Amino acid sequence: MNIFKRIFKIGEAQANKAVDNLEDPITMTEQGIRDMKADLNKSVEAMAQVKALAIRSKNERDEHESKAKDYESKAMLILKKAHSGDMAVEEADRLAKEALAKKEEAQQHANRAAADTEKFEKNVSQLKDTIETIKGNITNWENELKTLKARVKVSDATKNVNKQMAELDSAGTVSMLERMKEKVAQEEALAEAYGDLANTSKSVDDEIDAAADMSESKLDDDLAKLKEQLGIKKDEA
Template sequence: MNVLRRLFKIGQAETNSAVDKLEDPIKMVEQGLRDMRENQDVAMRSLAEVKAMHIKRTRELNETKEAEEDLQNKSVLLLKKAQQKEIDSAEADNFVKENLKRKAQLAKDILLIKDDVANLEKQVATLEKNVNSIKTGIKQWENELSTLKARVKVSSATQKINKQMTNMDSHSVVSMLERMKSKVMQDEALAQAYGEMAEASETNEEKMNKAIENLSVEDELAQMKKQLGI
């Protein structure tokens, strides 16, 4: 956690220097996040185990308290029966003494179990705090990584554009544009020439057709005059 925290603490010269030395900072951070997720899984398992122990010891504490209370109630009941002459007084005293011995041992057990329960509660609270801290850290660093990736893309694109602009010669660009302009003008002139040639070809053809047509009419007229003797 401390390593990643230092890595994401933008503005510190040490961190910037460390990042500059990395071949691929993004991949390193992604690996760090994977390690953090593994640590989170371990912490979650530990938390579950400690919670289970806490539940178990709490249940044992309640059962021990119930057993202690049951011995107390039985002892009182024996003394009442002895008082009412339902059982022998000496026998009742012996039973009560045994109950009190067991009750004393249970009282010791209760104190020990209470300490265990209290310690387990502290451990549960600490582990829950750590797990939540890891979750929060992972979420924060994932957001930081997304921002970093976007900035890397923008920076890379900007560097490429700037590099292209730096390598671009303005004089060569102007010269290239002039050559392109000359080529376009030449192509336009050639297209116009072909168009004029096409129009001239069509006009000559029309004149030829008219001449042939006029020639045929003259021949036919002469033939008619000849037949009529004119």
Template sequence: MNIFKRLLKIGQSEIHSLVEKMEDPIALTQEVINDMKGQLLATEEMYISARAVVIRLEHSIDDRKAEAIVYEEKAEKVLLMAQNKELSKEKAESLAIEALRLQKQLLDESEDFKEQALMHKKKVEEIEEKIDVLKFNIGKWKKELDSLIAKKQINSATEFANRQMANIDNNSTVDMLKKLRSSEQEDEAYAEAINELAKLKMNQDIDYALESGDSVKKDLENLKKKLGL
């Protein structure tokens, strides 16, 4: 996955386009993230080393400046001793010159360390920028990975649901429809039988009424005959 080490400043849409072309996007995206995490760790170690150099140089600068002040004070002290007749003028000036020479040497070293510190500070700033870029891009790739995982989970759930539905359609639903159809046919036959029974009963009632009516009419005629009407 070294090819991804140079992909430091690509956008989210470019990442998405790149991921779509991967054969195994989740595994490869995780590999990209791990690779960048490795780069980040190495870069942070570089930062620590470079920053440590700067700190040491800054301490050296402070130490040289402090020591230079001490030698300046020594030069002043021997000159005052000569003024107070505690030390010969020639000896005092010789010691003062040596103290001032050491002071200048310390100040020169301090300036040299200062230049080195500035150079290393620029390196530290470059390393800091790379760390920021790596962290930012790791975040973007993690976002893409989360999206891929969520998409896979949704697809898996959808596939599972579809399989369950397909199983129902192939088995349970068909059986249920058959039962419903059979029940419906039985209900229709039962309703038809009741309807036929009702019609038969109605016809029997009509026939009975007609027969009863004829019988009463005969009785009426017989009664009329009896009465001579």
């Protein structure tokens, strides 16, 4: 029962610690509720048995009380017969005493049965209160189990996220990024070096072809400048 007290104090700060200390709080709680339902069934069965005893005792009480009254009525009837002369007084007294003795014996049985009835009915009342308490506890625990399941899910999700965050190596990540930047810079420099080598490996014909690949207007301007340097006039051309 102590374990349930630890589990179901959901609103308290120690609840999370209690859940962490349990290997499987959900399974253990569900098993505890099943055990309580089994106890409830046993209590209901016990109450039914005690109630049956109470009913039987009550019936015995009523039966013996009826016998006691009957013997008392018979003793009175015998005495009346003796008084009226229908029976000898001595015989009437003897039979009346026997009837009164039977009455006393029946009354004792009735008293005992009444005491048993009172005791059994008290037990039934106590068992009924216990059953109602168990029912209420089971209902509360089932409701709190739903809350506990939700809390466990949230707790697990939060724990996993926090664990992942805690396992992140920020220093290692920065170092990796720096190495990648350095590698990219090296690759860029290597590409530029290959470009320079490609340019220096061009032949003279390639250079002439590249130089010749100019627009017509640019060639005309260059030709005019060349003639001007040679002193050749446009008309002479």
